[in-house]
Every structure is written in structure tokens, then in C-alpha cells.
Amino acid sequence: MSLNDFLTLLTAATIGLSCAILGCFLVLRKVVMVGDAISHSVLPGIAIAYIVSANFNSSLLLIGAAIFGVITTLIIDFFHKKLKLQEDASIGITFTWLFALGVIIITLFTESNTDLDQDCVLFGELSSSFLDKIIMNDYLIGTRSFWMIFPVFLIIVIFVVRGFKGLLLISFNEEYAKSKGIHVSMWNLIFMSLVSITTVMSFESVGAVLVVGLLVIPPATAYILSNDLKKMIFIACGLTLLACILGFYFSILIDVSMSSMVIVTCGMLFFSVLAYEKLKKMLKSKK
Amino acid sequence: MKDTLTYFLSDSVALKVLLGVIIIGATSGIVGTFSFLRKKTLVGDAIAHSLLPGICLGFLFTGTKDPIGLMFGALISGWISVWVIDYLVSKTKLSEDTAIAFVSTFFFAIGSVILSVISKSQNGNQSGLKDFLFGKAATMTNYDVNVFAVLSVLIIIMVTVFYKPFKMLAFNKEFAHAIGWNTKWIEFLLSTITVLTVAIGIQAVGIVLTSALLIAPSSAARYWTNNLVKMIIIAAFIGMFSGVIGVIISASQENMPTGPWIVFVLFLITLLTLLFSPQKGWFSIQKNQRENKRKISEENVLKIFYQLKESKIDQVSYSVFLEKRMMDTRDLSKTIQNLIHKKWLKKLNSDYSLTENGAVEASRVVRFHRLWELYLTKRMNFKEDHIHGTAETIEHLITPEIEKELLKELNFPLADPHNKEIPYE
Incomplete structure (x- = not known):
């Protein structure tokens, strides 16, 4: 394995693990579509941060992402709880509007030739991430996309480890958590901002649609295998790593985009696990 | 364009x-x-x-x-x-x-x-x-x-x-x-x-x-x-x-x-x-809720005036009223102003009393309350100490049609389960 391959895989794995951990909670709480919505509706935040700072490498991007992640959940709640619109429609209206707003802002304020077009937003490309190396005192210390996602990954790990009990309670029984005095809506907002920051940090390399795949597919697979939250998180992380490595080699094998191949591999792993579980059940019932 | x-x-x-x-x-x-x-x-x-x-x-x-x-x-x-x-x-x-x-x-x-x-x-x-x-x-x-x-x-x-x-x-x-x-x-x-x-x-x-x-x-x-x-x-x-x-x-x-x-x-x-x-929008729902709330406070105040009148207190001051029923004073004075505006209450010096129209209106609310209490005890077999709360809510919702049904069902009763007179017009 060459150095470039290693760097690409490292970036993919860090993004994948961040998504897998967050995704377990999304799947358990049945709010995956809110995560999906957030991954699309951070676009105006990215656009504004990009216009203000004229590049991607900025803490403004993080702030913009967090703000728009929170705004998305607030608008969805406003439609659903205050205006009494059914939940699926509230989610659908909110994220399409914010995405449309993002595209409009981009075309209004930038020339047509920017790095920030719908193409990049939707697809992203992992395998070019090694091009942007950071070199300090002649030592290679990683790529830019790795150093964008790595701090986020650390924050997520610390957040989940420190707040595990609270998150566990909220995931399985929100009402009970409330009665225990846990500030559910605050936890929600923090959690959703983490989701939106993760999405934004992986935008360039994975794209908005495929990042949802990393958020949902490994956790869904793990959920089929286990009901224990801790086990679920570890299984999801393992599956993600496996999918990254397999997807990477597959993408070289048939010479296609790596980020989509990783998701396709995740999906194939999911169906293998599903088939395995069904088979096990069938054998059991025959006995 | x-x-x-x-x-x-x-x-x-x-x-x-x-x-x-x-x-x-x-x-x-x-x-x-x-x-x-x-x-x-x-x-x-x-x-x-x-x-x-x-x-x-x-x-x-x-x-x-x-x-x-x-x-x-x-x-x-x-x-x-x-x-x-x-x-x-x-x-x-x-x-x-x-x-x-x-x-x-x-x-x-x-x-x-x-x-x-x-x-x-x-x-x-x-x-x-x-x-x-x-x-x-x-x-x-x-x-x-x-x-x-x-x-x-x-x-x-x-x-x-x-x-x-x-x-x-x-x-x-x-x-x-x-x-x-x-x-x-x-x-x-x-x-x-x-x-x-x-x-x-x-x-x-x-x-x-x-x-x-x-x-x-x-x-x-x-x-x-x-x-x-x-x-x-x-x-x-x-x-x-x-x-x-x-x-x-x-x-x-x-x-x-x-x-x-x-x-x-x-x-x-x-x-x-x-x-x-116009019907399901947020603003019209808010407006409906406000109106309902106002109607309920008005009916509650009228009811208290009626009950005080039953115990021979015609002239009611704030303190007498509040002794009978706790209510936010700001809410109370606003409701009383509304009722005076509707000519259902009149002001005498610092006291208030029901007008003729107000008495009719108040007797309607009390009638609904007592009819419902009677219905609960007679037809639903509720105990007498369990009926007041439900009646407090339902009295604001009973329509003339339901009233007719109730009267027929209970055969025009004269007194409620607490032996209080049911007022008719």
C-alpha cells in the first residue's frame, strides 16, 4: 500500500467512524431522516461561510454548519409542533427549501466557476483527498481533509463517552429521560450540531447524499445484529472500517469513484448480514 | 413585469x-x-x-x-x-x-x-x-x-x-x-x-x-x-x-x-x-383559543355571581368574589370589564351585581353544570364527590341541543345531586 493510499483510507475511515457513532443514535431514535435533512440543509451555511471567507479552510465553516444544523431542527419542529404539519412533510419541506436557498445563494454571489457547485455537493471525491498534503518541517503530517475531520471525530468520541448514560436514556425512552431531569432538547441540539458539523467536514470528500449512507447503513446493519447500544456502536465501527478497506480496493479494481464504492460496499455488507440472519432463523425454525 | x-x-x-x-x-x-x-x-x-x-x-x-x-x-x-x-x-x-x-x-x-x-x-x-x-x-x-x-x-x-x-x-x-x-x-x-x-x-x-x-x-x-x-x-x-x-x-x-x-x-x-x-392556520387557531379562553372566564365569573346571589349576596366586591373562587386578579378585572361591556354586570359604587340579562346567562351556565352533575350520578353511576371537576369543563361545551336531550333524559329535574335547585328560565 502506498502512502497516498494510506492517507486516503485514513481520511475515509475517520469520516466513516464519526458517522457510524452518530448514526447509531439516529437509527435508535428513529430520526434518520432529520440527519438526512441536515446533511442537505447545511448548504446555505457552507455557501455563506465560503462567500465571507473565500475558502473552505475556516472555522467559519464549522460555525455556519452548526448554526444551520440547529436551524434545520428548529424549523422542522416549528412546522411539526407549532403549525401541526405531519412530520414527514415538515422534514421534506424544510430541507428542500434550505438546499434550494443554498443553491440560489451560490449562484447569486459567486461566479459560475467555483469549487462549490451542486456536483461537488452531491458527489464529493475521496480519492483526490491525498492531493492536499500538509507538510511541516519536512514531515508529512496528514492531509487537509484528515485534519478537518479528525478534531470532529475526537469531539464526537468524547461527547459519546462522557454523555453515554444520558444518550442511552434519551435514545430508548425520551419521556423517562425527561422525568429524570435530563435536558433532552439541549442534548438534541448539541447532537444535531455534531451531525451537521460532521456532514460539512465530509462534504468535499464524500458529498451530501453519500454521507447519509455512512450515517445510516453501518448502524442499521449493527442494529440488526444487536440490541445493545455499546455493542451496536462497536459493530457499526467495525463494519465501517471493513467497508472502507473493501470499497477502496473495489474502486481501484473497476476504476470508479471511491466514495460511492464505499457506500455500495456498506450496502452489500448489510444485505449479507440480513441474509445470514434470515438463514439462521430459517434453520432454527426447522429444528 | x-x-x-x-x-x-x-x-x-x-x-x-x-x-x-x-x-x-x-x-x-x-x-x-x-x-x-x-x-x-x-x-x-x-x-x-x-x-x-x-x-x-x-x-x-x-x-x-x-x-x-x-x-x-x-x-x-x-x-x-x-x-x-x-x-x-x-x-x-x-x-x-x-x-x-x-x-x-x-x-x-x-x-x-x-x-x-x-x-x-x-x-x-x-x-x-x-x-x-x-x-x-x-x-x-x-x-x-x-x-x-x-x-x-x-x-x-x-x-x-x-x-x-x-x-x-x-x-x-x-x-x-x-x-x-x-x-x-x-x-x-x-x-x-x-x-x-x-x-x-x-x-x-x-x-x-x-x-x-x-x-x-x-x-x-x-x-x-x-x-x-x-x-x-x-x-x-x-x-x-x-x-x-x-x-x-x-x-x-x-x-x-x-x-x-x-x-x-x-x-x-x-x-x-x-x-x-382561515380555518386551520396558526393565527386563526390562536384567535379561536383566545376567544374560547375569554368565554370560559366569563362564564366562570357569571356562575360565581349566580351562586353568591343564591346565598343572598347581591352586591359583590372583589374580596367577596375571591373568597368564593381564587382567580388571577388581573384576569378577573378584565373579565368583569368585558361583562360590563356586554351589559351582563353593572357597577354600583365599588361593588358589582348581575343585570337581568346577566342573570339569565348565568342561570344557563349553572343549569348546564347541575344537569351534567345529575346525569353523571344517575346514568353513569359516578359518586357525588367525583362529579364537580368534569362538570366544570363540560358546562362550557354543552349546546342547546345537548341540553334538550339531557332534560328529556332526566325528565326535567328540580335539584342536582347536592340538593341545589336547577334554575330554569
Whole structure:
């Protein structure tokens, strides 16, 4: 394995693990579509941060992402709880509007030739991430996309480890958590901002649609295998790593985009696990 | 504005675009209504993403960007995606939202793998496929519009013919199944129509925004009517209207994307409807709640005045009132002002007393309260110490018709369970 391959895989794995951990909670709480919505509706935040700072490498991007992640959940709640619109429609209206707003802002304020077009937003490309190396005192210390996602990954790990009990309670029984005095809506907002920051940090390399795949597919697979939250998180992380490595080699094998191949591999792993579980059940019932 | 209008009427290309978005807007409004009522609008989003592999494969097999071939591929992958979602929801423990997100990203990823194969094997020839992803409302050709028109006429005919089964499916699937209808077949038809609509829709606004075409018009229409036919018509109209406005806005400036503006207009219409619609809008609901609250406080105050009058206290001061019933003093003085304004109370020095009209009104409230208490003890076998609370609530809701029924049922009683006189006019 060459150095470039290693760097690409490292970036993919860090993004994948961040998504897998967050995704377990999304799947358990049945709010995956809110995560999906957030991954699309951070676009105006990215656009504004990009216009203000004229590049991607900025803490403004993080702030913009967090703000728009929170705004998305607030608008969805406003439609659903205050205006009494059914939940699926509230989610659908909110994220399409914010995405449309993002595209409009981009075309209004930038020339047509920017790095920030719908193409990049939707697809992203992992395998070019090694091009942007950071070199300090002649030592290679990683790529830019790795150093964008790595701090986020650390924050997520610390957040989940420190707040595990609270998150566990909220995931399985929100009402009970409330009665225990846990500030559910605050936890929600923090959690959703983490989701939106993760999405934004992986935008360039994975794209908005495929990042949802990393958020949902490994956790869904793990959920089929286990009901224990801790086990679920570890299984999801393992599956993600496996999918990254397999997807990477597959993408070289048939010479296609790596980020989509990783998701396709995740999906194939999911169906293998599903088939395995069904088979096990069938054998059991025959006995 | 006039310039834009003349531009659209004189330019045949622009007229085609306008016609295209009108067709697309109307069709997705109609079909979206059923998705909305079945609470399955996000399946539309999943379908939109899942069309990508079908479209790419259609392109690979036919080798052209002919919309009919692509549409055929789209139809097949759309069907499969709907089937996979149904399978995951019914046969595994995954919830619907997980299944939807799973299918949409998995299919999209497969699609983009195929897309990158195509772009490597046929240099640059795939540019037409990108239009499918991001929408190309502004560059629709005559041929495209003709295909859309034929398809949407087909869709509208199907909706008209199968209106009754679709309606049944939207409102009560179990019932339809129970009376022997083949719900699987109806669902298959409906999802075929939805897939076709989405396939047309993505060419106007792109994959990501298509679900808005299905969701927004029907959401807004739901707040204007309870009647399904009316709802479909309103949704179609909103879809057309937003399409036209979106095209006009995007045509007014260079390099303006059409799809996002259509979605923007749709969002605004929905938001304004949800806030201001006359019956179910947020503001009218707030107003109703305020009015109800005022009516309840008024009736409560009148009732206390009546009870005090029963114990021979005609002139009531604040302190006497508050001794009988605790109430926020600001609320109380405001309610008393309202009642004086209605001429149901009059002020004597610093005390208040019921007017003749006020006494009639107050006796009505007390009568309802006591009748209900009697009904609860006699007919529902409630204990006497359990009836007051319920009666406190129900006294504000009893209509003259219910009163008549109660009186007949209880045979015009004279006293309530606490042996207090029931007042008649």
C-alpha cells in the first residue's frame, strides 16, 4: 500500500467512524431522516461561510454548519409542533427549501466557476483527498481533509463517552429521560450540531447524499445484529472500517469513484448480514 | 413585469419551458396529495435518489439520451426501491425512516458508480445525464415537453379511473383490505404513478429538490380544505403557480437556477398557508383559543355571581368574589370589564351585581353544570364527590341541543345531586 493510499483510507475511515457513532443514535431514535435533512440543509451555511471567507479552510465553516444544523431542527419542529404539519412533510419541506436557498445563494454571489457547485455537493471525491498534503518541517503530517475531520471525530468520541448514560436514556425512552431531569432538547441540539458539523467536514470528500449512507447503513446493519447500544456502536465501527478497506480496493479494481464504492460496499455488507440472519432463523425454525 | 410577460408570450422556447413546468407542477401536486395523505412523502425523496442507477443503465443500454429509454430504466429502479423499502419495514426491525434513508443512499451510490463507469468509457457524452440530476427546466426541448405531456395525461387518467381505490388506500388501507380489495395491486399502481411523477419532476428541479414538488403543494392544500377532490385541485394549482413564478424569477436574471426558485416559491406558499389559512392556520387557531379562553372566564365569573346571589349576596366586591373562587386578579378585572361591556354586570359604587340579562346567562351556565352533575350520578353511576371537576369543563361545551336531550333524559329535574335547585328560565 502506498502512502497516498494510506492517507486516503485514513481520511475515509475517520469520516466513516464519526458517522457510524452518530448514526447509531439516529437509527435508535428513529430520526434518520432529520440527519438526512441536515446533511442537505447545511448548504446555505457552507455557501455563506465560503462567500465571507473565500475558502473552505475556516472555522467559519464549522460555525455556519452548526448554526444551520440547529436551524434545520428548529424549523422542522416549528412546522411539526407549532403549525401541526405531519412530520414527514415538515422534514421534506424544510430541507428542500434550505438546499434550494443554498443553491440560489451560490449562484447569486459567486461566479459560475467555483469549487462549490451542486456536483461537488452531491458527489464529493475521496480519492483526490491525498492531493492536499500538509507538510511541516519536512514531515508529512496528514492531509487537509484528515485534519478537518479528525478534531470532529475526537469531539464526537468524547461527547459519546462522557454523555453515554444520558444518550442511552434519551435514545430508548425520551419521556423517562425527561422525568429524570435530563435536558433532552439541549442534548438534541448539541447532537444535531455534531451531525451537521460532521456532514460539512465530509462534504468535499464524500458529498451530501453519500454521507447519509455512512450515517445510516453501518448502524442499521449493527442494529440488526444487536440490541445493545455499546455493542451496536462497536459493530457499526467495525463494519465501517471493513467497508472502507473493501470499497477502496473495489474502486481501484473497476476504476470508479471511491466514495460511492464505499457506500455500495456498506450496502452489500448489510444485505449479507440480513441474509445470514434470515438463514439462521430459517434453520432454527426447522429444528 | 410587462417585459417578462411579452418575452414569454413571444418566445416559443420560453413558452415551452412554461408549459413544461405547468405540466410537471400540476402532476406532482395531484400525485403528491396521495403520498401526503399516506404520510409517505419521504418515500418520494428515496425514489428520486433511486432513479439514478435506472437512468444510467437505461443510458448504457439504449446509448442515447432519449427520455423514453431513460424513463423506462427509471421506472424499474423506482419500483425496486419502493419494494425494498416495504420489505425492510415489514420484514426487519428497521423503522421506516431508516429504510428510506438506506435505500436512497444505497441506490444513489450504485448510480454514481455506474455514472463514473459511463464517464470513463464515453468521454463527455454523459453530459445529458447531469441534467437529470440537477434539473434542466430552463433548457427543456419540445420533445421533452411532449413526453411529459403524454405521461402526465396518462397519470391524470389513471388517478381519475382509480380514484376510489386510491382514496381508500390513503384513508383506510385496513378497511380496503378487509372488504376484499387487492391492496397490493392498488399500492403497486399508486407507486408506479409516483415513480413516473418523480421521474418527470427530477428533470425540472433535480434529484434533491423533487420531493418538494410532491410535498409542498399537498401540505398547503390540506390547510385549505377537508375534501379530497378539492385538495387535489388546489394542490395541482399551487404546483402550477409556483412553477410559473419560479420560471419567471429565474428568467429575469442571467444564470439563475430555475428548480431552486420553484422550490423557494413552493416553500413560501406553504409557510404563508400554514400561518394564515382561515380555518386551520396558526393565527386563526390562536384567535379561536383566545376567544374560547375569554368565554370560559366569563362564564366562570357569571356562575360565581349566580351562586353568591343564591346565598343572598347581591352586591359583590372583589374580596367577596375571591373568597368564593381564587382567580388571577388581573384576569378577573378584565373579565368583569368585558361583562360590563356586554351589559351582563353593572357597577354600583365599588361593588358589582348581575343585570337581568346577566342573570339569565348565568342561570344557563349553572343549569348546564347541575344537569351534567345529575346525569353523571344517575346514568353513569359516578359518586357525588367525583362529579364537580368534569362538570366544570363540560358546562362550557354543552349546546342547546345537548341540553334538550339531557332534560328529556332526566325528565326535567328540580335539584342536582347536592340538593341545589336547577334554575330554569
